[in-house]
Amino acid sequence: MDIDGTSMGEVLDTADTALAVTDERCQVRWVNRAMADLLELEPRQCAGRSLPALLAGASEGPHPGLVLSVRTGEDRHTWLEVRCDPLNEGYLYRVMDVTRWRERGVGPAERDEWQKALIRMADEDPLTGLLNRRALTRELERQLALGRDGALLLLDLDNFKDINDLRGHPVGDRVMCTLANVLRDRLGNSHILGRLGGDEFAVVLSGTDEAAAVRIADRLRNAVAAIPVTGGVGTTRITVSGGVAGFRSGDGWQAVLANADLALYASKDAGRNRVTVYEQGHYADTALRVTVLDRLRNALAGDGLALHAMPMVKLGSNRVVGHELLLRLEDGHEPRLGPGEFLPAAERSGLVLEIDRWVAGTAIDALVAHPYPGLRFNVNVSGRTLEDEDFGDFVLDRIGAAGVAPGRLGFEITETAAVTNLTAARMLAQQLRASGCRISLDDFGAGFGSFVHLKQLPITGVKIDGEFVRAIDYGSRDTVLVQGIVDIARGLGVSVVAEWVERASQVDALKRLGVRVAQGFHLGKPEPLRELLSRPHGTWMRRPRLMRGDSDGVELGRLSENTP
Template identity: 40%
Template sequence: MHEQRKDGGFLGQPTWLWSFGALLVGLALSVLAATLHHDALERSDRMRLDRLAERSFEAVDGQLQTCGLLVRAVQALFLASDEVTESEFEAIYANLRPREQFPSLQAMAYAERSDRPSADAEPDGRDHYLTNLVAPRSGNEALVGLDVATQPANLAAARFARDADRPVMSAPFQLIQRTGMPGPNDGVTIRLPIFSAGPPPRDLAERRSREIGTLAASFRVSRLIADALPSETQERFRIRVLDVTDGGRALLFEQATQAVEPGAGPVQDAYVHDLAYGGRTWRIEAEPLPDADPATWLPALTFGIGVLASLLLASLAWSIAGTRSRALALASDMAAQYRQSEARFRALNELLPALVMLARADDTSLVYANQACRDRFGIGDDAGAIRLVDLVDDPALRDRIARLSGSPDGIINESAQLHGPEQLPFWATLSVSNIDLGDEPHLLAVANDITELRVLSEELSYQAKHDSLTSLYNRREFERRLDAAITSLDAGGPPWALLYMDLDQFKLINDTSGHYAGDQLLAQLATLLLGMLPENAVVARLGGDEFAILVEGASENEAVVLAESIRTEIDGYSFGWEQRNYTISASIGVVMLRGAGLSQRTLLAHADTACYMAKERGRNRVHLFSEEDSETTQRRSEMEWAGRIRQALADGRFLLHFQELVPLWEGERSEGVHMEMLIRLRDEKGALVPPGAFIPAAERFGLMPAIDRWVVETTLANFSRLHPSGRPISLCAINLSGPTFEDAAFADFVLDAIDRHGVSPRHLCFEITETAAVSNMARAVEFMQRLRAAGCKFSLDDFGSGMASFGYLKNLPVDFIKIDGSFIRNIETDPVSYSIVRAVTDIGHQLGLQVIGEWVADERARDLLRGLSVDYAQGFAVHKPEPALCFRDPPRA
């Protein structure tokens, strides 16, 4: 029981003491509040400086990125044009209006790549970049004719930009065009390579081969940095920018509104940021300057208010000092804590990115929805007008939510489609659970939008099953569908038909018009196939120009009719590309799937065989697979030969024979032997196998490059032990297949073998067939020129048998023409063959080539060739092939 005193005190203490104590407490709290206010102002100012410094760093970075985009925009002009004139260069510069966005820009210059330092100087073996386009011209005349190669740093930057195809920035330097002008002339350049017109290069090799020059934009670096920095930054900071690439500290920019010691190092509390761009690293140091913010008087105001409040508190303590006041204070404190707790809970929910909803359990009407939920569903302040179940699309899920209250499970977790009033549905993960609030059941629902993840998952699933070029099924998905068809056959299902299609002469389009044209043809044919196939057909691109079609329930006749309709449609399709028109045809193999026990591997092998048979019979036709087909048996025999050839290479069972060529004119005779190397094979039993038995299989299965490498290596390793007479070899001819010289590494292999074995290149002649040379003219010419530069000779074999014209002879760097033997064989009885041999000989001589006639079987043919001025003869009438000396058995004792 409180003891009252006459002076108004209680608990034995005078009232003035409680009032004085309240005053002291109030003053102490005033001091604490002023201190906290001062600290809060300092933290606020520090946070503002943090944001300002970060924004300044981002502004300089953004300015450099934008400068790089300016150079990239001008680079695009060169990719789109075969030749950019000075007027076009100045026009794009004017259209971009760079000076409005980049007052620091000094010039945009293009330097053309050349192997000569100037027009009158001799080549020095180095790349030069001569500046011939400058914009604006006025004020930048000093740049015209500048050779970038004279500046090692700029030359290195140009090469790095070419190899990486991204902007490269130079070290700071003195701008030539500002020499003698007032103001700073510090500068940097941002450089990009210029490639020949066309699509952007895809790899390093193409970038190097297509580079025609380099493009650079020069900037006054101090002006560039000053323009990028916000004005507030320059008011609040001392800014220094240094180039610290490779450990240096070159000062690029320094500015402050207050006097500071020039070149001083950063203080301890300065903001420092390293910015990497274009191969250079800039360090930005921002030192805060003293702030004369008038808001610093606010803590004093807070203290004054606190003193006033303390006086009022003392007066209040004087008047209320009893149990009731303390009880009321306690109740007020408890209420405040409850309100703070509730406010913290609501604030936390409002900030959550998840959709949070609270609904009544009886009718699912919403009691509360957080900010993310209100924004996503378009819910206003009156959330109670909407029910939770009305936001769910699935009727079954709506029923489960409505029955959730009192359910033993008490929770729902699954993916569902949700939507607000008059909104499109979206996918979300939805969790709904029972909770009790104030003894009243409620439903708490939490949802997360997963629409983007679901779309991404569907896109990845589509890409895993479809070919990116044609949008047809890919090989993996087709094999899965084929396995499903086999499973249905095993279960007694209807028959299926498998169509395997390969385009004829598709490589010719790629070689003449480029792979992009071939890709466009494949995409167009995919659309054509989809428009004419039945709905239940499965069509896929297996790779390259190979397509496969799977049709359920088709009879043998229906499958062949469908294949014929596809072949006819493609045969009538004309593909145009860059003023060229191509006639397209396809060879189609058909395999019927009947009965159980089939395998995917066997079916695809049968389909490939049937397609191969269609090609072997003349292309542009349909072939139905048959186990009894004799040609199929031959195809299988070739497949067996492929394995035998590989084993023969491993066992060393290949041999070299040779056949001599003799001149038909006495004046052309030399002391050396002119011979051609011929390959033979010993089978597993030691019997000699002629080349006609295994060469077709080697060509079909890509084994000729390995065989040709063996022939070249063996010939050069035994060059002095080839001819049994011991006579020197004046010229040794070696046959090469088309796939061999198309191998980019084969020329290096030949040159390396020549060096290793010490054989003079002038004694070597490589024979390439006319058909192989014409099918890849560019690669053939490149290969020939590479070896001819070393001293080797070349002969065009089987001339007249393929599709070439005499015009090709002017483009092929050959030394000999070997007339196809079919004309020589009939020269005595066929006037047309005689005329062809004469025409080829006359044209060959006019081109400075020597002419060889092969298959010379008798003296009469030899005399006729001599009368037509043919230079060399080869055949059984001249010399029959015999083993090379190094492959003959040693003489017996």
């Protein structure tokens, strides 16, 4: 197994697991960065030395499963599990820190089962069991890399918000699961099905032309129309709209997804419950989208954008410890547009770069005008802004000129955006954190890819994806996942916030799992920032009363979700 100087060596060198290759006498031939850090040496200093000796307690020969204790402080030991597999003319060593498991009395078998569960769910949507967004887009990317032709089909429920509003989220969740089962049964194992988020599903149809994709989409559409929705107010039927985009070798997966999305919106605009095939140059992205962009530009130039503040509450004391700022379009024009309706257009056009700067600048101005230290804001950073090399300097210049304590301002980066552009996310997070700003990874756990990147991103906090909180009080497997997130975050000195808290029983469940801060309708709905700041400063830190008729916002960067 030749590792040095190969691309495989570069991949393994960035792995979080400590790895080493030795000769038959257990003399080090190669170590990755994680192993060198564990041994507190440079990789070149390990070469030629006995790995068992370096591990301070391992036997002189290879051992298939040794657990040893390494002194890491005056009164502290770290427990390491050493595993060894034979290679040609040597051995591959893997070393894991199992201190947390030893202290809890968890044995190897139970630990392996827990880890297998995490791995199994890494690509799984927690509500439906289908592939999640990252796994499905990765599969689309793989098909393109293999040079295969095919089609991508997007399916979106029509008027699903009405089901949630009129019948409640539990009914909405049941509809999602039923729909997933129907789609899975109709498609079988020949095609790849996933849930992109909210009420949107996708199917990668490899080796299928657009005409065949439309026939498949129509069969699925008819099957969905036969599903009765009960509970609340009688029985109704649901429909779906579809968008199809063909792909071939050389296409980018982002472009294919965007094309299918355009076709899907054309189906919605044409009356819903139909399927549209993407045709290049056919849409004009249309008058509606142009109108949306015009409204956004005018809102930026005038006074048409507003921020609403959603409280983040400490569960033990019910004290507000900060507010997340949510974007609204309040330009006085009809139809009224929510973030899920205007932000996609802003993302595609690049106008979101200006919007992100407006949000950050407005938040800083509010902190200057109200210098009470307990007033703290979090703002969201879109995926496009991660690519803006000047955004960090813009923020720091504004903070420095205003004299605002950086710790009063936090930035939230969604997991999807961070993983998609890890280098840019790391650079921005390093720059802002070095100045004293807080950095959180939003929607944490949506694909469990974040566990891998926690060490690589200099963040100060994580926000647990609401899908894992939704049923946390029902004794579901979400409990295991949230417990894992809390344990890992606490071990790394990272704060944890839970979102989508709608019931008192969720609060109790989260407190038992060690979650200390949360947000959601049960704890406080968003209110206009200007109204929050018009109150005496002492009242900012109290939980607001919940008013019937309030409506939630969607964070900047969160474009389509079945949000509570």
